[in-house]
Amino acid sequence: xxxxxxxxxxxxxxxxxxxxxLSQLLARLISPYLHGEPRGPVPEVLGRLIYPFVRGExxxxxxxxxxxxxxxxxxxxxxxxxxxxxxxxxPSDGFNWSGNSYDNTNELSATTWRHVKFIEQFSEQTxxxxxxxxxxxxxxxxxxxxxxxxxxxxxxxxxxxxACPTGAIIQNEFENVYIQADICNGCSSCIAAxxxxxxTRSEMGGHSHKCTLCYDRQRDGLEPACAKACPTxxxxxxxxxxxxEQASKRVDQLHERGVPQAYLYGDxxxxxxxxxxxxxxxxxxxxxxxLPDAPFNPWLHMMGDYVRSVAGGLVAIAVLLVVVFxxxx
Amino acid sequence: MHANSSSQHAxxxxxxxxxxxxxxxxxxxxxxxxxxxxIIAWDALLNGMAMGLxxxxxxxxxxxxxxxxxxxxxxxxxxxxxxxVDLVLLVLDLGDPLRFHHMLRxxxxxSPMSLGTWCLTIFSLPLTAAAALSVLAKLxxxxxxxxxxxxxxxxxxxxxxxxxxxxxxxxxxxxxxxxARWLGGYLTNSALLxxxxxxxxxxxxMRQTQAIAILRTAFIVLLILNMIPLGLLxxxxxxxxxxLYTRGQQWRVGALIAVGALxxxxxxxxxxxxxxxxxxxxxxxxxSWLVRxxxxxxxxxxxxxxxxxx
Numbered sequence: 001x002x003x004x005x006x007x008x009x010x011x012x013x014x015x016x017x018x019x020x021x022l023s024q025l026l027a028r029l030i031s032p033y034l035h036g037e038p039r040g041p042v043p044e045v046l047g048r049l050i051y052p053f054v055r056g057e058x059x060x061x062x063x064x065x066x067x068x069x070x071x072x073x074x075x076x077x078x079x080x081x082x083x084x085x086x087x088x089x090x091p092s093d094g095f096n097w098s099g100n101s102y103d104n105t106n107e108l109s110a111t112t113w114r115h116v117k118f119i120e121q122f123s124e125q126t127x128x129x130x131x132x133x134x135x136x137x138x139x140x141x142x143x144x145x146x147x148x149x150x151x152x153x154x155x156x157x158x159x160x161x162x163a164c165p166t167g168a169i170i171q172n173e174f175e176n177v178y179i180q181a182d183i184c185n186g187c188s189s190c191i192a193a194x195x196x197x198x199x200t201r202s203e204m205g206g207h208s209h210k211c212t213l214c215y216d217r218q219r220d221g222l223e224p225a226c227a228k229a230c231p232t233x234x235x236x237x238x239x240x241x242x243x244x245e246q247a248s249k250r251v252d253q254l255h256e257r258g259v260p261q262a263y264l265y266g267d268x269x270x271x272x273x274x275x276x277x278x279x280x281x282x283x284x285x286x287x288x289x290x291l292p293d294a295p296f297n298p299w300l301h302m303m304g305d306y307v308r309s310v311a312g313g314l315v316a317i318a319v320l321l322v323v324v325f326x327x328x329x
Numbered sequence: 330m331h332a333n334s335s336s337q338h339a340x341x342x343x344x345x346x347x348x349x350x351x352x353x354x355x356x357x358x359x360x361x362x363x364x365x366x367x368i369i370a371w372d373a374l375l376n377g378m379a380m381g382l383x384x385x386x387x388x389x390x391x392x393x394x395x396x397x398x399x400x401x402x403x404x405x406x407x408x409x410x411x412x413x414v415d416l417v418l419l420v421l422d423l424g425d426p427l428r429f430h431h432m433l434r435x436x437x438x439x440s441p442m443s444l445g446t447w448c449l450t451i452f453s454l455p456l457t458a459a460a461a462l463s464v465l466a467k468l469x470x471x472x473x474x475x476x477x478x479x480x481x482x483x484x485x486x487x488x489x490x491x492x493x494x495x496x497x498x499x500x501x502x503x504x505x506x507x508x509a510r511w512l513g514g515y516l517t518n519s520a521l522l523x524x525x526x527x528x529x530x531x532x533x534x535m536r537q538t539q540a541i542a543i544l545r546t547a548f549i550v551l552l553i554l555n556m557i558p559l560g561l562l563x564x565x566x567x568x569x570x571x572x573l574y575t576r577g578q579q580w581r582v583g584a585l586i587a588v589g590a591l592x593x594x595x596x597x598x599x600x601x602x603x604x605x606x607x608x609x610x611x612x613x614x615x616x617s618w619l620v621r622x623x624x625x626x627x628x629x630x631x632x633x634x635x636x637x638x639x
Contacts, residue, residue: 048427052434100352109361119353159502165443166428167435185431186424188363189442192501197361206424290354298507299439302500309492309513312558313384316521316551320388323547328393329539 023055030054052166052183064175065218066277067227067235068243069149070250071289072262074234076102076116076147083229084114087214091204108150110202113211114226119146119288148280148289149226149235152177152198152211153266157274160190160199162299168208175240175277176213184208195273195295213278240277247281259283265291272296360502362628365422370622372418373494377516377617379411380491381524383456387480387487389528389543396539400532402463405480407531409460412453419449441500445493448486455483491520498624505569505627512565512624515558519617522551526593526610533603545601552594552613559586559620566627573630582623589616 018027032039033047034054084090090111098104101118108115121142155161158177161169168183169190179190179199186206191199199210214224222228227237236243244267254262261283266276273295286293386404389397420429433450437443458479462472495513499506506512525548532540563570563583570579593609593616 049430052428052431107361117354162439163442163501165435165437165440165446166431167437168431183428183431183434184425185428187422187432187442188365188424189440189497189501191361192363192365192503192506195360195502197359200361201364201424208424287355288353290357290359292359296502296507298500298502301507301510302439302441302496305496305499305510305513306492308511308558309495309517310488312514313488313492313517313521316518316554317384317388319550319554320385320521320525320547321392323550324389324392324396324543327543327546328396 017057019055019057023053026050026054059173061175062173064240064277065213065238066154066176066240066243066279067151067213067224067237068247068267068279068281069151070234070236070247070281071146071148072254072259072281072283073232074116074147074149075232076118076145077231078105078116079229079231080149080226080235081105081112081114081116083225084211085112087217087225088113088212108152108196108198108210109200110207110209113151113209115150117146117148117150117289119148119284121146121284146284146289148282149230150290151226151278152213153196153279154211154213154277155274156269156277157297157299159193159195159298163189163193165189172215174213174215174218176215176218177277178212178215179208179210181207181209193298195292195298243279247279250281254281254283266295270294272300358504358632360504360628362503363501365498365625366629367622367625368418368422369498370618370625372415372422373498373516373621373625374614374618375411375415375418376494377491377520377523378527378614379408379415380452380487381520381522382411382527383408383459383483383487383524384491384521385524385528387484389540390480391477393543396537396543400528400535400537400540401480402466403531403535404528405456405463406460407527409453409456412449412456416449416453441493441497445490445497448489448493452483452486452490455479456487459483492517503628505566505573506624508569509562509565509624511558511561515555515562515620518551518555518558519620522548522555523614523617525551526613529606530610533601533606541601541606545597545606548597549594552590552597556590562624566624569627572632573627575633582619586616586619586623589613589619 018024027034030043030047030050031037032043033051039047085092090113093105093109093111096104096106098106100106101120103116103118105112105115121144123142154175154177156175158169158171161171161177163169165187166183166185168180168185170178170180172178184207186201186208188201188208190208191201199208201208214222214226217224223237227235236246247264247267251262251264262281263283264279265282265286266279269275274297280289280291282289382404386397386401386408390401420426423429432443432446435443436447456479459476462476462479465472466476492513495509495516499509499512501507525544529541529544529548532544574582589612593613596605596609596612599605
């Protein structure tokens with residue numbers, strides 16, 4: 001049993017049986033490596049070389065699951081952060097006063113998969129510092145706390161998934177975006193691709209990590225640790241379709257009760273971004289919560305970039321050819 | 330924690346955070362930097378130099394074998410050395426270099442990194458063959474047809490290995506990089522320009538007068554042509570540069586890049602001797618490195634207003 005993150009990522013994951021004849025053969029070839037038996041340098045090297053090419057049987061697709069986070073009932077207790085760190089055995093990030101309200105977690109990273117954000121909107125003293133935030137309701141003075149438990153958005157068309165060259169990032173049977181820690185080689189493409197800044201590379205082992213939506217717990221029929229720990233039911237876990245229904249009812253309810261600015265972020269696709277399997281109920285602009293106002297999937301540009309790249313090269317080759325043919329004796 | 334934070338409301342001077350903190354989340358950069366630092370600027374340069382040299386030599390040799398066969402046979406081994414150095418840099422930049430081969434367990438065209446790795450890996454085979462057969466030819470074992478076959482086979486993956494780099498560095502969510510629509514166009518074009526320049530130096534060293542005459546002209550045309558994608562790239566980056574640098578800094582770097590392009594142009598126009606060609610090519614390579622460094626730095630640089638001492 002691994003007790004630290006770097007040990008976890010080094011463990012081969014043998015839960016899925018090898019798929020196909022080739023994989024069975026390869027798995028047999030590196031059996032000592034797979035089962036952690038005592039080994040010499042040759043089986044070790046052979047195991048490391050062959051291991052990533054052993055394919056597992058794909059699990060049967062299940063109902064898509066996700067999170068719906070109702071920020072209006074979040075009390076900023078950080079129980080979700082603690083539950084996440086504990087269940088996933090994530091190491092400490094040290095402790096620093098940030099000077100930013102009660103938020104001393106600062107950011108999501110390879111070792112922090114839940115981040116509770118605190119936004120203070122108080123009219124007496126916010127006039128100079130937080131003036132632009134008062135845009136939502138000019139008629140009533142803003143005297144409120146906004147709190148939001150942030151985490152991976154588990155995008156339906158996830159840029160990190162599209163960027164990953166090793167196939168370490170997959171969409172698992174619950175349609176959650178999952179990084180296979182035993183496959184990731186730390187190329188950082190996913191970090192560059194994520195518009196929400198969710199992923200970083202761990203100092204230990206050099207691999208990328210992020211929220212797994214408690215894949216291990218889900219496979220055993222449990223709800224994710226953060227949702228389980230949330231005392232106000234700000235974090236809802238369940239089938240995405242049900243969550244969307246529940247969330248839109250809550251928005252209607254809030255509108256009736258005099259919170260007209262309540263809306264859902266990420267529940268449906270926009271023109272530039274897919275739907276997200278973990279979405280939020282917010283009451284101010286997304287940027288106030290540190291979210292992009294209009295998330296953009298970088299892959300919308302990829303084909304055009306390839307065309308310009310290839311054209312740039314072909315034009316140069318054509319020029320070279322013309323000069324050679326004109327001047328050759 | 331409780332007493333410390335609540336005192337922010339009461340007193341006019343809130344307690345200073347230990348790390349220069351920011352209140353709220355607005356105007357903060359949401360994305361995380363991938364940690365692709367200087368090593369990637371060198372990688373982008375070596376990538377262009379290796380693939381450019383191979384492509385320039387292959388295209389010239391196939392179009393005019395009589396003129397270029399001698400210099401091409403030297404160019405392929407040089408290109409192989411450049412490629413190997415580049416591959417070492419790429420592997421070292423991984424978080425877990427011993428897992429490099431994990432890149433080869435899938436082929437994913439949606440990932441520029443995957444496409445690029447496959448192109449580089451496949452390209453390294455015909456390039457090694459072409460380089461080895463060129464060396465063997467010098468030693469007296471001439472397998473001319475096999476060598477030409479290797480060169481032809483290397484054309485497509487070699488072109489792919491040059492073309493993916495710009496797309497990789499522009500298809501992402503990073504500030505500035507995400508707007509660089511012309512990076513790929515510039516880098517691939519620049520690769521051919523650098524390749525032509527390297528071939529020119531090799532021809533000068535080997536005193537191939539006909540090759541020098543042709544490549545001098547090609548170099549001048551390509552250098553002028555390269556200004557177009559470079560200009561378009563800097564137009565893409567104007568907004569982000571305005572956020573990161575003062576006008577003075579932008580002008581200084583811009584002038585440096587312009588001078589770095591004009592000096593080789595002037596030198597090559599004036600004189601076709603070995604010395605002036607070598608100096609011109611060194612200036613061109615330095616200039617190409619400067620453009621790549623300026624680009625790679627963008628997401629690692631903080632915007633002006635939060636930087637101290639500007």
